[in-house]
Amino acid sequence: MTKEVSSFIESFDRLGYVVDEELATILFLMTSLQKPLLLEGHPGVGKTEVANILAAHLDTELIRLQCYEGLDVHSAVYEWNYQKQLLSIKIQESNQKTETEKEKHIFGVDFLMPRPLLKAISGSSKSPVLLIDEIDRADEEFEAFLLELLSAYQISIPEFGTIKAAHRPFVILTSNRTRELSDALRRRCLYHWVDYPDLDKELKIVHKHLPDIDQKLAEQIVRTINVLRNKNLEKSPGISETLDWAMSLHALGKKKLDVESFALTQGSVLKSFSDNQKINSEGVSTILEEANG
Amino acid sequence: MNANYQSYETVTQSILGFAAYAREHELQVGVREAQEALTIASLGLMGDKEIFRYALKSVFCSCAENANLFDQLFADYWGLPKASVTSRITMKNQLNAQKQMQRSVVLLGKGENKEGKEEEAKNVSGANAAEQLRKTDFSKLSEMDSEYLEKLATDLWKQMSKRLKKKLKNSTTKGRIDLRQTIRNNIGSGGAMLELKRKYKKPSKNRLIILLDVSGSMDKYSFFLLRFILALRTHFKRIDAYIFSTTLIRITDILHIRELESVLRVLSQHADNWSSGTKIGACLKHFNQQFAKRALSGKNMTIVLSDGLDTGEPEVLATELHKIKLRTRRLIWLNPLKGMPGYQPRTRGMMAALPEIDHFMPAHNVESLLQLETFLSNV
Numbered sequence: 001m002t003k004e005v006s007s008f009i010e011s012f013d014r015l016g017y018v019v020d021e022e023l024a025t026i027l028f029l030m031t032s033l034q035k036p037l038l039l040e041g042h043p044g045v046g047k048t049e050v051a052n053i054l055a056a057h058l059d060t061e062l063i064r065l066q067c068y069e070g071l072d073v074h075s076a077v078y079e080w081n082y083q084k085q086l087l088s089i090k091i092q093e094s095n096q097k098t099e100t101e102k103e104k105h106i107f108g109v110d111f112l113m114p115r116p117l118l119k120a121i122s123g124s125s126k127s128p129v130l131l132i133d134e135i136d137r138a139d140e141e142f143e144a145f146l147l148e149l150l151s152a153y154q155i156s157i158p159e160f161g162t163i164k165a166a167h168r169p170f171v172i173l174t175s176n177r178t179r180e181l182s183d184a185l186r187r188r189c190l191y192h193w194v195d196y197p198d199l200d201k202e203l204k205i206v207h208k209h210l211p212d213i214d215q216k217l218a219e220q221i222v223r224t225i226n227v228l229r230n231k232n233l234e235k236s237p238g239i240s241e242t243l244d245w246a247m248s249l250h251a252l253g254k255k256k257l258d259v260e261s262f263a264l265t266q267g268s269v270l271k272s273f274s275d276n277q278k279i280n281s282e283g284v285s286t287i288l289e290e291a292n293g
Numbered sequence: 294m295n296a297n298y299q300s301y302e303t304v305t306q307s308i309l310g311f312a313a314y315a316r317e318h319e320l321q322v323g324v325r326e327a328q329e330a331l332t333i334a335s336l337g338l339m340g341d342k343e344i345f346r347y348a349l350k351s352v353f354c355s356c357a358e359n360a361n362l363f364d365q366l367f368a369d370y371w372g373l374p375k376a377s378v379t380s381r382i383t384m385k386n387q388l389n390a391q392k393q394m395q396r397s398v399v400l401l402g403k404g405e406n407k408e409g410k411e412e413e414a415k416n417v418s419g420a421n422a423a424e425q426l427r428k429t430d431f432s433k434l435s436e437m438d439s440e441y442l443e444k445l446a447t448d449l450w451k452q453m454s455k456r457l458k459k460k461l462k463n464s465t466t467k468g469r470i471d472l473r474q475t476i477r478n479n480i481g482s483g484g485a486m487l488e489l490k491r492k493y494k495k496p497s498k499n500r501l502i503i504l505l506d507v508s509g510s511m512d513k514y515s516f517f518l519l520r521f522i523l524a525l526r527t528h529f530k531r532i533d534a535y536i537f538s539t540t541l542i543r544i545t546d547i548l549h550i551r552e553l554e555s556v557l558r559v560l561s562q563h564a565d566n567w568s569s570g571t572k573i574g575a576c577l578k579h580f581n582q583q584f585a586k587r588a589l590s591g592k593n594m595t596i597v598l599s600d601g602l603d604t605g606e607p608e609v610l611a612t613e614l615h616k617i618k619l620r621t622r623r624l625i626w627l628n629p630l631k632g633m634p635g636y637q638p639r640t641r642g643m644m645a646a647l648p649e650i651d652h653f654m655p656a657h658n659v660e661s662l663l664q665l666e667t668f669l670s671n672v
Contacts, residue, residue: 022350025344234549
């Protein structure tokens with residue numbers, strides 16, 4: 001294995017994140033090519049966590065932008081502090097400055113409220129990690145705006161001028177595929193599909209988060225989750241559900257996953273009415289058997 | 294084009310060769326990607342073959358669907374020269390894939406009567422093929438055209454859904470004035486209220502209920518109509534969809550799967566329902582008994598997609614349809630047969646249904662489905 005990649009894996013391991021060789025390679029590539037990384041995958045497989053750990057690994061700030069339908073430039077890039085501007089105009093009414101000087105003053109840095117994207121670009125000391133979470137939820141217009149940002153790393157503010165990044169941020173975009181992203185955006189990014197982890201990896205993750213959990217219990221949980229994922233549920237359980245479940249069972253002092261403890265902790269895994277119904281009608285015991293057999 | 298790295302002399306050449314090879318196989322690899330591949334090599338990631346593959350994959354693949362193709366190409370190109378074995382495997386895979394495709398195609402009744410269709414297909418090649426295709430009856434498509442039409446149709450329907458969404462957003466200009474927002478927005482003009490901001494109640498989204506006939510007589514259309522439903526699904530969050538032939542199945546839960554192929558796979562588990570006879574009346578009765586109470590509450594619009602060729606009692610159809618009519622704001626019946634020149638609704642089923650229907654429209658080609666827009670914009 002290449003030296004750089006294995007050092008990534010080790011460092012991530014120390015920070016409590018189990019990363020496989022493929023993702024480690026891509027993260028290394030991302031930091032050396034300075035290209036954004038697009039992570040796609042099912043909900044709850046730890047896409048967002050990658051950004052958190054990367055920031056910790058690089059010892060830099062994490063700036064997060066949560067996308068939603070109707071997200072616009074004002075809440076993503078910048079906004080003027082109107083109240084402050086108004087007050088300032090009032091205060092300056094009596095002094096002798098010329099109109100242009102006054103105008104320049106109220107459209108100065110003091111009155112600019114940076115939002116995540118501007119913050120990510122104007123960092124002065126070190127490249128931050130910029131997480132653009134669930135980009136598929138934002139509108140296409142916003143996606144188009146991002147294209148400009150991600151290729152030039154600069155933002156123009158009409159009253160103020162252009163701000164160019166002194167330190168390029170490391171950008172991670174995540175998507176749940178509720179909408180197909182444009183080819184243009186895809187081509188500007190490295191791409192990685194985050195899949196559900198295999199049994200070994202998931203077991204490792206559980207142990208990482210709950211070091212004193214019973215080995216057998218952990219194995220049972222991971223196997224059962226795997227069975228549930230193949231059941232075509234409305235909301236398939238992700239890694240976070242596995243961890244929640246392990247934590248609940250652990251907190252209840254259970255040593256074994258049986259029908260009774262399943263019923264007690266069902267809520268941390270099955271998160272919709274129809275899923276609960278489906279599993280109950282299929283029979284919890286058959287599912288546990290399937291997992292252990 | 295050389296399909297193996299050993300036919301090149303230098304590392305740079307073989308990497309560029311791979312980029313060209315990948316491009317030839319329809320991965321989106323441009324100059325920039327090729328350059329990045331070279332950078333990857335210069336970063337020393339070529340030492341480990343797996344790592345090299347991971348790295349190139351992240352650059353060459355821009356979506357999950359391409360991953361398998363890439364792995365295959367990578368193995369072919371950078372593997373030992375016994376590439377013929379792997380390529381045979383690819384061939385086999387392709388054959389399998391084709392077979393599977395055909396199976397689902399047969400399931401949906403697209404794959405029969407090839408010769409007849411090819412003749413029809415000649416009409417639609419040429420400069421304005423796209424324009425022509427929009428007007429071509431779904432049942433008269435050749436295999437090749439149908440692939441192209443699928444793409445075209447999905448695009449058009451998506452655009453339509455998007456337009457509809459816009460309409461919903463901007464249509465309301467009434468409402469009371471929101472002083473706070475108005476002041477905030479007019480600071481730029483020195484406090485003069487040039488532009489008034491208003492606050493209005495969000496227009497409540499209405500529900501769209503779709504009943505799709507998948508019986509044998511609808512075979513040639515149901516595939517495209519299902520696509521249409523999927524396209525609507527991307528922008529209408531409150532769609533409630535059902536398929537019926539001799540029995541009725543609610544497919545709303547299945548529709549949240551994005552890919553059509555997966556939807557078809559799930560639907561094929563209910564395969565006995567496809568391509569069988571039609572009992573529209575009985576199915577609507579089932580719908581009324583089990584689902585209507587919930588589905589038809591509040592504001593809604595109901596669309597029935599069927600050719601009206603019913604083997605059940607027409608009276609049942611009429612009464613059940615009437616029940617739906619009472620609870621829905623608008624009842625639209627889309628009939629693919631209506632696109633045929635000289636079609637008259639003379640079948641017993643259709644005759645019984647007509648008095649209850651608000652709008653009776655054709656649904657035989659892309660164009661006719663696009664005409665639905667006017668109705669959908671009111672939903």
